[in-house]
Amino acid sequence: GVRGRWAKASDASQAWILVIIIGICVAMIAWFTNVVQEWLSDLKQGYCTSKWRYNRQFCCWGKAEKQTWNIIYIHFGLQFVGLIEYETCSDWRLWPEVFNVESESGVYYTAMAMYTFVDPTYTNRLGSIQNFTKLKEEEEEEEERHINGGGEEGKKADQTKTETKTAYYSAGSGIPEVKVILGGFVIKGFLGFKTLFVKCIGLILSTSSGLNCGKEGPFVHFACSVANIACRIFPKFNKNESKKREILSAAAASGVAVAFGAPVGGVLFSLEEVSYYFPIKTMVRSYCCAIVAAMVLKITNPFGTGKIVLFEVQYDKEYHLFELIPFLICGISAGFFGAAVTYYNIKFQHFRKRSFVGKYPVTEVMCIMILTALVSFWNPFTRLSLNDFALNLFSECSSTNDNRKLCAKTAAEIPQILSLLFAALIIKMGLTVVTFGCRVPGGVFLPGLVVGAVTGRMIGLIMQYLTLSYPEAWPFDSCAEDMISHGKCVIPGVYAIVGAAAGLTGVTRTTVSLVVIIFELTYSLTYAGPITIAVMAAKWTSDAMFPEGIYDLLIDLQQYPYLDSHKSYAHTLTIMELTEYLPTIDLDQTTTMARLTQKMNLLAGMGYGEDGGLPILSQGNILEGYIATSELSHAIEQVAHETQSYQNSLYPQNIDDTPIYFKAGQVYDRSFDATIGFSQPIQGQNDEEHVSSLSRDFSNYVDHAPLTIHHNASMEMLMDMFVKLGARYVCVTQSSGRFLGIVHKRRLLAYLKELEEE
Amino acid sequence: GVRGRWAKASDASQAWILVIIIGICVAMIAWFTNVVQEWLSDLKQGYCTSKWRYNRQFCCWGKAEKQTWNIIYIHFGLQFVGLIEYETCSDWRLWPEVFNVESESGVYYTAMAMYTFVDPTYTNRLGSIQNFTKLKEEEEEEEERHINGGGEEGKKADQTKTETKTAYYSAGSGIPEVKVILGGFVIKGFLGFKTLFVKCIGLILSTSSGLNCGKEGPFVHFACSVANIACRIFPKFNKNESKKREILSAAAASGVAVAFGAPVGGVLFSLEEVSYYFPIKTMVRSYCCAIVAAMVLKITNPFGTGKIVLFEVQYDKEYHLFELIPFLICGISAGFFGAAVTYYNIKFQHFRKRSFVGKYPVTEVMCIMILTALVSFWNPFTRLSLNDFALNLFSECSSTNDNRKLCAKTAAEIPQILSLLFAALIIKMGLTVVTFGCRVPGGVFLPGLVVGAVTGRMIGLIMQYLTLSYPEAWPFDSCAEDMISHGKCVIPGVYAIVGAAAGLTGVTRTTVSLVVIIFELTYSLTYAGPITIAVMAAKWTSDAMFPEGIYDLLIDLQQYPYLDSHKSYAHTLTIMELTEYLPTIDLDQTTTMARLTQKMNLLAGMGYGEDGGLPILSQGNILEGYIATSELSHAIEQVAHETQSYQNSLYPQNIDDTPIYFKAGQVYDRSFDATIGFSQPIQGQNDEEHVSSLSRDFSNYVDHAPLTIHHNASMEMLMDMFVKLGARYVCVTQSSGRFLGIVHKRRLLAYLKELEEE
Known part of the structure; x- marks a missing residue:
């Protein structure tokens, strides 16, 4: 009927409303982050006299005067003399002006001082904030421990956990954690409001301080946090984990x-890299969410340029056929550098984890900060912000824009630029290796892109050198026409774009999504061919070095239980060899509270304290059900809690002796239950009897139809159950239903890891 | 080691080699189809005197003279006078020239005659070819029947099948069938070489004859056929159905x-519409395959224009903010028309299937052909080929190009163009309704696109009328600047593009892939916003009318067992209510051949003749295994075959009494088996005894670990098993392993259909 249709429509529209809300919120967060970050970045060079809270762009809004400043770029050790074109106005004052420094070298050192002074200030604050988050997390764990606390052994296990896993939720890009969460693992608080807030502030500080990290990864984390919070609006999504994950995928x-x-x-990035299970309806919602976010951000215009991204460029020139060879070289070398950065970064993170470095995260960040400031300032390119550098690498040279000295007018200028660019490449690679993974928010996307872009631009410059030096030689003679019409043959900026795509492929190993991201960034499909060739070359090059992207390596490093759904294996073990016979509950015997706790501790000791469970068997070891430890501890907690308040008033009975039933219809005394929660128990004469018959029914917590597999089934079927059905365990039975054991996800993961290492 | 790594690399590279080969082959087929189709299309207007096999483009290659011909477009009943600019040359002769007709009306009627004469010639040939395919299919079925033939009942079931399902493999777009095949159903011969060949010829004839159908859908079918054939190169892909399907997805x-x-x-289209299961590595391969195909096709240059698609256009102008409203209207109306076409098309197909129309497919195609020629010729727009019409709808008006009279110079011209366009819309919609689904190869993509584009262009013209009539009124005053700089405010061609995307959404219900296809077709991301808005509006509008796209409706119409993985249901039945207790094999009793055949017939009578199976139970109804009817009939065949050749020589025993065992280790006499296939049986004295102990071991055919589900499990789990694990049946058991029955995919589908209809 009409009514049913309406109900259905409103039910269906909830998801749409949700993704639109998420899109808007994500755009607002992005706007805030971008605006504040720009202001803080500019604050390193000067400040706005009319409105202190404006960045340069907005301070000079409508009254910009293009001026040539020779304040920052003077007299290097490298004897590089440069001028900088700087859109500014009278309202915007540079620090050397403020302090009335006039001599050339004085100006330079003031700039240098402010640069190095302001930076560590940010870092300091960053450090405190990070510390704050960390402490907060520990406090939370403390609380949890109090609640959990049952038995000495459990406490000990918890203790170990805290020691080994101090999670810095707001550090890094957050993409690996989001992947793991979408894969079905719960990281409590990671997508909460507190983490979002702290990480947002931290990200602003870390990016504006000039640390070599991007804000792309954290934006994905923010979006998922927003989605997680927004899901609370509709109970349908808040209650259903799988629906919630679909929304998280869309938000990514x-x-x-x-x-x-x-x-x-x-x-495509959400589909290719982040998401675990991506049904088609999620795709449409993702697109809706993404387009809303992009459009809202475009309207809010965070940079005052009408662009969403600082390094957006636009190209309309065609490439020459012979350029496909250098594009291919671009792909191979940028892919190689990208993979190399990944490799050494992971090595360094392992080192950090194992050594003393990891124990002083704040000091480490300070050191990296100072290192960054010192190393970067001496190269004219690395001193630029990452965004600015990327923009100039991508840009086309023209008579009015020399891309901050990246352009060469004659062939003779090229070697000098090349040597500076090579230095910049080394510096950026080194900084990326040490920076990504330290305890500040910041992603590896932009640094990877810049490494690739520098590589590409260098190859572009070499090509330019060749075409300028040998204009008559084959195959450069095909350029003749272009040389006449617009004075150039190859465009180094295009090589930078191609290289950027390839570099990112080397880092993340995604392909199609990167090609599309680059399309959208450059507003052009003209270079579809070159970009694809470079990306595929980079993919194959880097896969030949080692097969995993940085996010998967990080998941590995953090030892999250993540089962990669994209791989295929040649199995060496059978199901029975993977099966473990862990503690079970026997329905024939009476299970008391004490026994149950004992079994739980046994499980915890075997490492299944969090994600394990107890199979429930009836006579002849027939599998009747399964109760997860999480459910069980919840149930035990409740009993303990109730009994405590109850005990205080009346009953002196030890709860350890309470018998527990797992099957509805087993001996069960309702009277106890009836009294609790309604009123004070009726004070009666037969208290003694009452107490002895006290029992608890846990059958509501039992999964009466656990997932089973036949012991003769194929490993592929077992893998499918874990990957496609998202199981955390599978019970192994005989045809007769006899329980033979259990295969836990963690056991499977350990086996798969061995398999890979072989 | 190095060797293992090399082996691994060469194993991994197989898939890449395969998709590259497929890409090249698909491009070649597309090239061939395009070239021949162009030639045949042009043959309707004239022929090349220098080289008869050239089409106009290539005939006049390098010697084109732009001429204004008034031969075809003269004196309509609608009093529309038009001239046509026609690139031609002295080598290309039009039919009126050939026949030396000179008077104006004479010229016109000659053109008309040739148009209507040549067309049905194609159709006739088309008809014969279709008939040929159909007969072929029937022959094959005939053969199959002979092989299968066992028992009267089986024969009867087969007979009914043949009657109800005469499959025209080369008819229609083929996308629904490809979807079903990727969903796990086997349609024998559909992706074979014969179908590919016949459909390719048929497609050339149907599209060049001017029938209102496109070649996009069939191209997907071709690509999958090529993939299916190419898979034979590598046994790894030929043997593994799931790997083969991944390659098919990539090929799509x-x-x-x-x-x-x-x-x-x-x-994205493969992911969103065609594929069932699309792992990430398939995505990269798909992209590789697609880009190879596109680049090879671009190099072969089938149209002599350097474009892959005839209606490619390029836009660089920005839109105005107020235009978002008409773009939204575009989306709603084009979505509505697209959905309406789908609705009536499916209605008509149902009618065709039920009524006499379906019995005379060739006659029907002839009628549609003549109808198309008669109806289309009187409207200047519908007379154009679909490609040409789409190109002109999409194009921007300029002083040199009036888009075949689609452009208006003054506001006064607009109403006339609008009325003609409206007539064209009605004609195209009507023709699409009757054409798609008739027994010729041809897709609904291009007709749907044209319906949307006409709608869009009409709205664009209305907007143009408004801006020209009320240039001062709000909000059109924002156009003032544009009017001065390039003399126009709105570009109707852009509305056509937006409408096309929306129209296609209405037909297929895909969104993201359509947006991207349109991006790539127009080489522009400028209109990302408008196109997205229109597509989402179209999606919601059409979903409100009815929720399924044309391909799903066709799958429904053909009653293919396709389980849509994208929907979610509110279940009304439990697993036990879906469970059927079908014939089983009892290990306690001796199963003879006759009994087995009887059980098979019983199953066939219940409709599970093809995709059913027999559960194998041991004492106490414990499920021990499962044997599929397909496996079983294969085994029975073999026994019958062997016994026959054997019987002729020696044994008079009736095979019906042969006992059959399903469990290894059951009573089993090896001597019989040993004699067969090696040598003539040993003529011995104890023949009598020997025969009595004849038995057959079918245990190799038995699946010893069939997929089971607990009778108390949730419907969601059951759905997951079918959708995600791709099960065709699930056995329902108790905890003790006792078999309770079986849920077949077909039963589930019937239930889901009921659920939807409620």
Whole structure:
């Protein structure tokens, strides 16, 4: 009927409303982050006299005067003399002006001082904030421990956990954690409001301080946090984990959309890299979410340029056929550098984890900060912010824009630029290796992109050198026409774009989504061929070095239980060899509270304290059900809690002797239950009897139809159950239903890891 | 070691080699189809005197003279006078010239005559070819029946099947069938070489005859056929159904890539519409396959224009903010028309199936052909080929190009164009309704696109009328600047593009892939916003009318067992209510051949003749295994065959009494088996005894670990097993392993259909 249709429509529209809300919120967060970050970045060079809270762009809004400043770029050790074109106005005052420094070298050292002074200030604050988060997390764990606390052994296990896993939720990009969460693992608080808030502030400080990290990854984390919080609006999504994950997948796309102005690329990135299970309806919602976020951000215009991303460029020139060879070289070398950065970064993170470095995160960040400031300032390119550098690498040279000295007018200028660029490449690679993974928010996307772009630009410059030096030689003679019409043959900026795509492929190993992101970033499909060739070359090059992207390596490093759904294995073990016979509950025997706790501790000792469970067997070891430890501890807690308040008033009975039933219809005394929660127990004469018959029914917590597999089934079927059905355990039975044991996800993961290492 | 690594690398590279080969082959087929189709299309207007096999483009290659011909477009009943600019040359002769007709009306009627004469010639040939395919299919079925033939009842079931399902493999777009095949159903011969060949010829004839159908869908079918054939190169893919399906999914992308010059769009279309299970590695391969196909096709240059698609256009102008409203209207109306076409098309197909129309497919095609020729010729727009019409709808008006009279110079011209366009819309919609689904190869993509584009262009013209009539009124005053700089405010061609996307959404219900296809087709991301808004509006509008796209409706119509993985249901039945207790094999009793055949017939009578099976139970109804009817009939056949050749020589025993065992280790006499296939049986004295102990071991055919589900499990789990694990049946058991019955995919589908209809 009409009514049913309406109900159905309103039910269906909930998801749409949700993704639109998420899109808008993500855009607002991106806007805030971008605006504040720009202001803080500019504050390193000067401040706005009319309105202190404006950045340069907005301070000079409508009254910009293009001036040539020779304040910052003077007299290097490298004897590089440069001028900088700087859009500014009388309201915007540079620090050397403020302090009335006039001599050339004085000006330079003031700039240098402010640069190095302001930076560590940010870092300091960053450090405190990080510390704050960390402490907060520990406090939470403390609380949890109090609640959990049952038995000495359990406490000990908890203790170990706290020691080994101090999670810095707001550090890094957050993409690996989001992947793991979408894969079905619960990381409590990671997508909460507190983490979102702290990470947002931290990200602003870390990026504006000039640390070599991007905000693309964290944007994905923010988007998922927003989605997680927004899901609370509709109970349908809040209660159903799988529906919630679909929304999180959709939100991840909006994160990329605001980071790169690439809605379609965002959807593909969510699909290719982030999401675990991505049904088609999620795709449409993702797209809706992404496009809303991108459009809202475009309207709010955070940079005052009408662009979403600072390094957006636009190209319309065609490439020459012979350029496909250098594009291929671009792909191979940028892919190689990207993979190399990944490799050494992971090595360094392992080192950090194992050594003393990891124990002083704040000091480490300070050191990296100072290192960054010192190393970067001496190279004219690395001193630029990452965004600015990327923009100039991508840009086309023209008579009015020399891309901050990246352009060469004659062939003779090229070697010098090349040597500076090579230095910049080394510096950026080194900084990326040490920076990504330290305890500040910040992603590896932009640094990876810049490494690739520098490689590409260098190859572009070499090509330019060749075409300028040998204009008559084959195959450069095909350029003649272009040389006449617009004075150039190859465009180094295009090589930078191609290289950027390839470099990112080397880091993340995603392909289609990167191609699309680059399309959307450059507003052009002209270079579809070159970009694809480079990306595929980079993919194959880097896969030949080692097969995993940085996010998967990080998941490995953090030892999250993540089962990669994209791989295929040649199995060496059978199901029975993977099966473990862990503690079970026998329905024939009476299970008391004490026994149950004992079994739980046994499980915890075997490492299944959190994600394990107890199979429930009836006579002849027939599998009747399964109760997860999480459910069980919840149930035990409740009993303990109730009994405590109860005990205080009346009953002196020890709860350890309470018998527990797991099957509805087993001996069970309702009277006890009836009294609790309604009123004070009736004070009666037969208290003694009452107490002896006290029992608890846990059958509500039992999964009466656990997932089973026949012991003769194929390993592929077992894998499918874990990967496609998202199981955390599978019970192994005989045809007769006899329980033979259990295969836990963790056991499977350990086995798969061995398999890979072989 | 190095060796293992090399082996691994060469194993991994197989898939890449395969998709590259497929990409190249698909491009070649597309090239062939395009070239021949162009030639045949042009043959309706004239022929090349220098080289008869050249089409106009190539005949006049390098010697084109732009001429204004008034031969075809003269004196309509609608009093429309038009001239046509026609690139031609002295080598290309039009039919009126050939026949020396000179008077104006004479010229016109000659053109008309040739048009209507040549067309049905094609159709006739088409008809014969279709008939040929159909007969072939029937022959094959005939053969199959002979092989299968066992028992009267089986024969009867087969007979009914043949009657109800005369499959025209080469008819229609083929996308629904490809979807069903990727969903796990086997349609024998559908992706074979014969179907590919016949459909390719048929498609050339149907599209060049001017029938209202496109070649996009068939291209997807071709690509999958090529993939299916190419898989035979590597046994790894030929043997493994699931790996083969991954390659088919990848190939589907290349089909769209060559049809629209949209590699990324192709990947997304394969993902969103065609594929059932699309792991990430398939995505990369799809992209590789699609880009290879697109690049090879671009190099072969089938149209002599350097474009892959005839209606590619390029836009660089920005839109105005107020235009978002008409774009939204575009989306709603084009979505509505698209959905309406779908609705009536399916209605008509139902009518065709039920009524006498379906019995005379060739006559029907002839009638549609003549109807198309008669109806289309009187409207200047519908007379154009679909490609040409789409190109002109999409194009921007300029002083040199009036888009075949689609452009208006003054506001006064607009109403006339509008009325003609409206007539064209009605004609095209009507023709699409009757054409798609008739027994010729041809897709609904291009007709749907044209319906949307006409709608869009009409709205664009209305907007143009408004801006020209009320240039001062709000909000059109924002146009003032544009009016001065390039003399126009709104561009109707852009509305056509937006409408096309929306129209296609109404037909297929895909969103993201359509947006990307249109991006790639127009080489522009400028209109990302408008296109997205229109597509979402179209999606919601059409979903409100009815929720399924045309391909799903066709799958429904053909009653293929396809379980849509994208929907969610509110279940009304439990697992036990879906469970059927079908015939089983009892290990306690001796199963003879006769009994087995009887059980098979029983199953066939219940409709599970093809995809059913017999559960194997031991004492106490414990499920021990499962044997599929397909396996079983194969085994029975073999026994019958062997016994026959054997009987002729020696044994008079009736095979019906042969006992059959399903469990290894059951009573089993090896001597019989040993004699067969090695040598003539040993003529011995104890023949009598020997025969009595004849038995057959079928245990190799038995699946010893069939998929089971607990009778108390949730319907969601059951659905997951079918959708995600791709099960065709699930056995329902108790905890003790006692068999309670079986849930077949077909039973589930019937239930889901009921659920939907409620």
